[in-house]
Amino acid sequence: MDQDQLRALFEQVRSGETAVDAAMTRMRHMPFEDLGFAKIDHHRALRHGMPEVIFAKGKAPEQVVAIAERLLENFQNVLITRAGRECADVVLERLPCGEYFPLSGVIRFWRDRTVRGKGKIAVVCAGTSDMFVAEEAQLTAEVMGNQVDTINDIGVAGIHRLMHNRERLTEARVIVVCAGMEGALPSAIGGMVSCPVIAVPTSVGYGASFHGLAALLGMLNSCASNVTVVNIDNGFGAGYVASLINRL
Amino acid sequence: MDQDQLRALFEQVRSGETAVDAAMTRMRHMPFEDLGFAKIDHHRALRHGMPEVIFAKGKAPEQVVAIAERLLENFQNVLITRAGRECADVVLERLPCGEYFPLSGVIRFWRDRTVRGKGKIAVVCAGTSDMFVAEEAQLTAEVMGNQVDTINDIGVAGIHRLMHNRERLTEARVIVVCAGMEGALPSAIGGMVSCPVIAVPTSVGYGASFHGLAALLGMLNSCASNVTVVNIDNGFGAGYVASLINRL
């Protein structure tokens, strides 16, 4: 669908030739626009009802700024993930309305703070070393309009800590659990609650953790039936799906 | 919590000493009972509000029957997964109220057919070879009170088929996608819809599929943000989580 077709569509809507519903339907799966090195899909937000995200790793700061500027013309909320300090400096100098979180490397533009989630999302991490992933999940869930309850450092080797947080966990509508090393926490929490649990293996560990593989395999083999898994260190993905679920 | 304590609790409830709510709370995380070779937790259903499931693989048919009989005394709906023909013959002879599905190896006892899910769950499979996994997901979702829309054989190499089913996919509240080989279908569907997508890698394929590893890795690396993953061939888990989400 090129620009001409788009104009034609709007004219049809204006003239009443095409109903708004029909126009919405036609637009739902179609349009995007050329930015030179990357195609930006303004309709993804419409389609998913979600803010836009830029994965900064492997992109030059200037690329990130160019994409971010464009997006901010069309969207209230934009998230940049995996941004190093230098990238953040360049971005925030040009776009000072953002906020940088160095632990997770997220830059957040959070202009529309409407609450959309129906309940609370709990974001749990097993150890302090896993907090960089949990923060990415938390910031994502917040910018997507959710109330987030963050619980840190409750590993499976300290079951009494788990028990201590049972109330807060059972109050959540969906739970994101970040854990490295053996990745056992999602199973333990999954057994305590009735809601969906999204497990995020982290690359925390050494030796036979193989950069998160041990945790990933552990979570995929969870004996708790309410656990699904995302990629290693993918806090964004977990926060995103948790938000989708919490909107239902 | 042993039998004596349980009786005492009920007497306290009867006498008014303990309120019903308090009794429910106390029971929520505690009791189970000894069956000899396996502890059956009657409260898991209460906790999760879900039917019970028996994983038959690696258990003798007699073990399966014994556990199933016990569960059916307490629960309306019971699911037995990964049951071979011989196991099914033994079980159904003793428990004729069940139904056997040889493709997926599921035996289903579906006595309470109340609809609990708020919307429709779509269960999609990429090829006819993946149907044994999709059927497990479908049977699980149905027994948990959901309306299921099954869509077979729409692989990523036939994009027009995907397009053809776009309507049905966008109508679902949550989608389970089963695919082997390269496991690309969840990404393609994830990009078309705004709801959560639960991806199930299947062991279908040969050579460098490494019994589902290729599909698993593909799904974990999905470029669509609304995709989470369960274990290879774990149709049950996908149907279970989809049901949890559809109840919200």
Added chain:
Amino acid sequence: MDQDQLRALFEQVRSGETAVDAAMTRMRHMPFEDLGFAKIDHHRALRHGMPEVIFAKGKAPEQVVAIAERLLENFQNVLITRAGRECADVVLERLPCGEYFPLSGVIRFWRDRTVRGKGKIAVVCAGTSDMFVAEEAQLTAEVMGNQVDTINDIGVAGIHRLMHNRERLTEARVIVVCAGMEGALPSAIGGMVSCPVIAVPTSVGYGASFHGLAALLGMLNSCASNVTVVNIDNGFGAGYVASLINRL
């Protein structure tokens, strides 16, 4: 050291030329004997103070019988592991003083039942499917003179069951924990007790469990400091080391 040297040594001891202590020292690391297809080391029992074990898998029943007969001439207690039904039939016909345990495939000759362990060894398994490994550990620990407390089916997804068994666990002097799938139970138990925990990953599971690899990696990365690990399905090794520790 051949037979002549051995005779010479005993003559020296008899004549007083060599002290008994010195003779013991010389024998400690030396002698063995030729049986044709396998060298049997009678001194391993003396060295380790332990019964002998035959790994039956991959050996013909006749080979197993020949080795067993020879060992039983010199040792009170002998363990045959990984023996199938046919092997067991051949062995027990010729050596009816043994007992066969079909779940674990162990044949046990337990003639000296002296208790040598100082405390109790707990052998725990996460699910009923893991019992074939736990039984191997239990039978090994018993034949080595230990009191064994067996606890079945207390997985990490049912934390209240763990809590329920806390007393029994804290009473043990050393604990063997057998678990497949995500292998998280040793971490949870390790955090509850102060004694050494020997973790045995089992091959129970499917898909991304990769025949026990997921459980193995999980246990190696345990966040509990008191956990060590043995090979997948190696119940014998775990029972053996637990016995060594319990003798201290």
Added chain:
Amino acid sequence: MDQDQLRALFEQVRSGETAVDAAMTRMRHMPFEDLGFAKIDHHRALRHGMPEVIFAKGKAPEQVVAIAERLLENFQNVLITRAGRECADVVLERLPCGEYFPLSGVIRFWRDRTVRGKGKIAVVCAGTSDMFVAEEAQLTAEVMGNQVDTINDIGVAGIHRLMHNRERLTEARVIVVCAGMEGALPSAIGGMVSCPVIAVPTSVGYGASFHGLAALLGMLNSCASNVTVVNIDNGFGAGYVASLINRL
């Protein structure tokens, strides 16, 4: 075949003793020459009808210059791949007729710009992060005399973008598709076109992408029959084979 033999052969050709065809045949599989640290095969170009290529990674800039100078005496077109900035600086100072492309690390000497390909080669990449590989493929195909149509950023999660480019894709005689993460794009494109598709997995991604392994496995398991695969990040190889096919 040493220099003397080569001279003798040309003299035979001059004198008519040997026909040109016969001389061509003799030369086809034989000669090379000693450069000290590397043997340069001037006949590879004749054999393949293709320019020469130097893989710069792991070579000192001086080595690269020495090989390049030698080759440029005999060949019109030379390609240096995987050259870092420092290497490029040294090379271009000595050989200023080249052009450096920092994204892909290619230095190109393109003196003979004859078009040899019969049709158009499409070079597609799934995301902007994959462009460093796509550029290597494009530069290779161009220097080998092909018209190249470059299409960036059309991932499988945005099917409408794929559809939008259908015309351009179906016009190509052979297509190179570069994708990281789940590597699903070649399957989707393969299903849309009837021409050969050469899939290049890229190392783009994190966590369970395992440096391109996930994409590689995905492509090898493609359900589209017209897909073949080259090594991770091997844009050169893909461009090379695409050129061979386009010359047919």
Added chain:
Amino acid sequence: MDQDQLRALFEQVRSGETAVDAAMTRMRHMPFEDLGFAKIDHHRALRHGMPEVIFAKGKAPEQVVAIAERLLENFQNVLITRAGRECADVVLERLPCGEYFPLSGVIRFWRDRTVRGKGKIAVVCAGTSDMFVAEEAQLTAEVMGNQVDTINDIGVAGIHRLMHNRERLTEARVIVVCAGMEGALPSAIGGMVSCPVIAVPTSVGYGASFHGLAALLGMLNSCASNVTVVNIDNGFGAGYVASLINRL
């Protein structure tokens, strides 16, 4: 596109309302039809200009027959791959016009024997054990209208055999090379010829061949630039792509 739309389209063509070219274009990416358990895409042949293929492994003989019957109503040539003896017996009893090749497990329906390929395709295998894969490639290439030159048992450890076949190899327009174990043959042949080489790793070998992984990795790392790779044992895919190339 349902049946009504298809009829409408043909009526438009008949009436002259729609030109044949336009109708072809509309049909190119759209239609398919419901067969119950599998969607058959009659247009894939039109789209690729190729016969249909059924992957028999994991399908019941009755399923295979049902799909095959349907396809044979619409297509001249059909290929069934990975069919065991029992499957072949059932298929050929019902569809006696087919021919079964037990080495490769292919059932071929070859009714239209028009030659479409422009040159010759060479299908080479490294050892006699690799012939089951080479045969699948050969049968595929033949049914797609190509002249095939089969060369067996010329491994890389017998270079003189390679040299002996140099003529035949250089005469081919595209070469399929099947090799297990170290998978080195494609590199050696790739260096001898100027045409595209499609490498098929086979699962032939033992120990560290890891069911074809060694050969697969070897081929992906080929030092010859004209080599691309398909999945382990995927003779069909190699024959298919070779046919596409040979039609150019």
Added chain:
Amino acid sequence: MDQDQLRALFEQVRSGETAVDAAMTRMRHMPFEDLGFAKIDHHRALRHGMPEVIFAKGKAPEQVVAIAERLLENFQNVLITRAGRECADVVLERLPCGEYFPLSGVIRFWRDRTVRGKGKIAVVCAGTSDMFVAEEAQLTAEVMGNQVDTINDIGVAGIHRLMHNRERLTEARVIVVCAGMEGALPSAIGGMVSCPVIAVPTSVGYGASFHGLAALLGMLNSCASNVTVVNIDNGFGAGYVASLINRL
């Protein structure tokens, strides 16, 4: 259990309402305290009777100092592992009572030097390159109150060296063996002694050692029955378990 509950408990003990034993029991599995970014569990020492440990890798020096200061208020002995030089400089400036061991990266606060172990722990390493791991084990065992006998550089390829140290090895009550490359030393030592052997694979090696994987697999497959294994480079874990065993 929050502060109020703790105070109440102590008041109950003071007043005689609760016996000391009962209070100990209640405290055993319960309390911890909030430090902001990490929960410190003061009772772990009581539970395990062991000093506290901080894993410094991936934590900022300031985080490490904050946790260390807090711990040192409550514990005599604290161990910081995997601390780089910069981290050590920051820590020791603020907490000069510690000692830094650059080879292993351990910072040790060893104020209570009571001997608690019943016998001697031997810490053996196969090569000088493995000493960084052995030192971590040694420092851990010492701070936990054990006499440690360190034996360096006795690899399996120099059996006479092993023999030479036989006496010292047989005198130990438990042995920690650190080895990289093929990781064979634990088997050889395990066969020489009757006590438990804790094997630590190290990441020492290159090529097919795969960062310690070869040693890890070797140790897990040890033919000596008295060997258990911990994670790659996990000297701390080995020293910790050895101490637990030596206290029995």
Added chain:
Amino acid sequence: MDQDQLRALFEQVRSGETAVDAAMTRMRHMPFEDLGFAKIDHHRALRHGMPEVIFAKGKAPEQVVAIAERLLENFQNVLITRAGRECADVVLERLPCGEYFPLSGVIRFWRDRTVRGKGKIAVVCAGTSDMFVAEEAQLTAEVMGNQVDTINDIGVAGIHRLMHNRERLTEARVIVVCAGMEGALPSAIGGMVSCPVIAVPTSVGYGASFHGLAALLGMLNSCASNVTVVNIDNGFGAGYVASLINRL
């Protein structure tokens, strides 16, 4: 080189036109012959001075017989490896001069028993389960004209057994060592002797032995410098290379 050329060559030799040495040189790398499904290279024996070998696994008994008959017309000694009982029955019925060794699956035709090796080859195996591989090495070395000293069951966990066999080991000119599980024996023997050691990992073991991978990695990382490695279970290859070395 076809039959005509071969005849011409012999005629040239007969006539004195070509010297015998020159004819030998020309034949050295050239001829072979067509047998239909496999090319047999009669000159390999001349080239290597070795008997012929047929790898029976994956070949039909009839294929094996056909190749064997042909070879036995030209060669004194032929070895068939990996032959099952059924294959052996067919072969020996037709070629009764062979001998079958069921443990290793070797069929040996040993008609020329000339001793060619200069010294003794020791073939060692770590456990009785490894004997099937050691036997293949032994039979190969014998048929190639070597005196073989077989030493069974001297694992690394029984160092005194190793010491006991030191004399026999130091007398060998080259040693083949077969070991499964942790594969440590080659290192221990390598450190005791000064001759080349050829290590054969075997698939003996379970769990984390991963079908011989653990032993393979261990041997590749051997700390003894005189160790080289062949494929898992490749007794033939080890016996073959040992024979080449022993002929020097």
Added chain:
Amino acid sequence: MDQDQLRALFEQVRSGETAVDAAMTRMRHMPFEDLGFAKIDHHRALRHGMPEVIFAKGKAPEQVVAIAERLLENFQNVLITRAGRECADVVLERLPCGEYFPLSGVIRFWRDRTVRGKGKIAVVCAGTSDMFVAEEAQLTAEVMGNQVDTINDIGVAGIHRLMHNRERLTEARVIVVCAGMEGALPSAIGGMVSCPVIAVPTSVGYGASFHGLAALLGMLNSCASNVTVVNIDNGFGAGYVASLINRL
């Protein structure tokens, strides 16, 4: 065996009490000496008849110097491998009689240049990038008294180059072949010669070479029977074993 025992032994030899042969035998497997952080075994040279080697990677330059100085007091020839530039600077300043080879990182002390090898060792590498490994093999073989013929850059994709070097290859008594990427060269050379071939996989390559794994697996699966393999990049080991063989 300590210094006192050694002195006593020599005195016994001097006095005639012990024959020289007997003294040699006693010394053969026993003595070593304490250097503090590493035990140096002066008798290894005597045992193997070979110079000493120090693996510098992971050792401080000072450690390397200390070991080297000590060794040079007792041995004529010493080899230091994997030494970086800084290490070499420190070593050569203190021990200027050495020579540094920066490509391979070897420092060589070659004072006794007696030729001990019976024939010539060929050291071949597939590409210029593999030369760093080939040089390590060459320097090792030379310092051990062998004549070495080095052949660079004859990959398997240029078979005519191989043919060109056939003479030189067949003249060698043993051949070391270093190759990265697909590692096919040892198979090709192994098929051309009758002598033992020692294959060294190198870490040269990218993507699916997985740091030398592809080459390693290729070589282990070689279809040439005269090939054995050492660890990735282990030029030293290959040169060492080649020297042992060439001395026979």
